[in-house]
Amino acid sequence: MSMTRRASLATIATAIAGGLAADAFSFAGADAAPSTEPRQKIGTLEEIRAKGEIAFAYPDANSPARAMLLTNGDVVAYSLICTHMGCEVAYAQETETLTCPCHGSVFDAARSGKVERGPAPRPLPEIAIQSSQDGDLYAVGLSAPIFGRPESIEENQALYGTGDGR
Ligand code: FES
Numbered sequence: 001m002s003m004t005r006r007a008s009l010a011t012i013a014t015a016i017a018g019g020l021a022a023d024a025f026s027f028a029g030a031d032a033a034p035s036t037e038p039r040q041k042i043g044t045l046e047e048i049r050a051k052g053e054i055a056f057a058y059p060d061a062n063s064p065a066r067a068m069l070l071t072n073g074d075v076v077a078y079s080l081i082c083t084h085m086g087c088e089v090a091y092a093q094e095t096e097t098l099t100c101p102c103h104g105s106v107f108d109a110a111r112s113g114k115v116e117r118g119p120a121p122r123p124l125p126e127i128a129i130q131s132s133q134d135g136d137l138y139a140v141g142l143s144a145p146i147f148g149r150p151e152s153i154e155e156n157q158a159l160y161g162t163g164d165g166r
Contacts, residue, residue, distance in 0.1 A: 039138050058077075065079050072110070078098065082120055105119060
């Protein structure tokens with residue numbers, strides 16, 4: 001089955017109102033969710049509707065990330081670690097872009113984190129999101145490894161901790 005990494009907020013709300021079981025509706029990409037990555041609550045539909053974005057850390061406490069509601073109604077999420085040399089990018093709701101303060105790379109939030117301007121060599125890792133029946137949002141996987149990090153969550157946790165403050 002083909003799945004995309006995004007869904008519109010209206011679709012999510014309709015699915016939840018329709019009483020779908022938790023995880024029955026998902027806008028997470030199955031191809032983007034290696035089973036070793038954690039399932040972590042990041043906020044609620046109500047919160048992203050109100051603020052337009054939710055800041056969180058994923059897959060560990062040292063990995064800043066952002067979920068955002070785009071003007072077309074899609075909800076997407078990305079790691080904020082730049083793929084060039086690992087600086088933290090900043091999200092601008094007005095332009096729906098993420099810009100790196102170190103060397104000026106720009107990523108397009110509406111086009112899967114694609115590089116609009118280098119020197120970043122690759123898109124930002126996209127984070128797969130799932131919604132539960134009660135409107136909670138969960139991060140469940142990454143589309144690609146984060147810059148400078150081990151490729152597996154086990155290696156990552158060994159270096160940076162569990163991500164839950166322990
Ligand atoms: S670290 Fe982001 S552009 Fe260089």
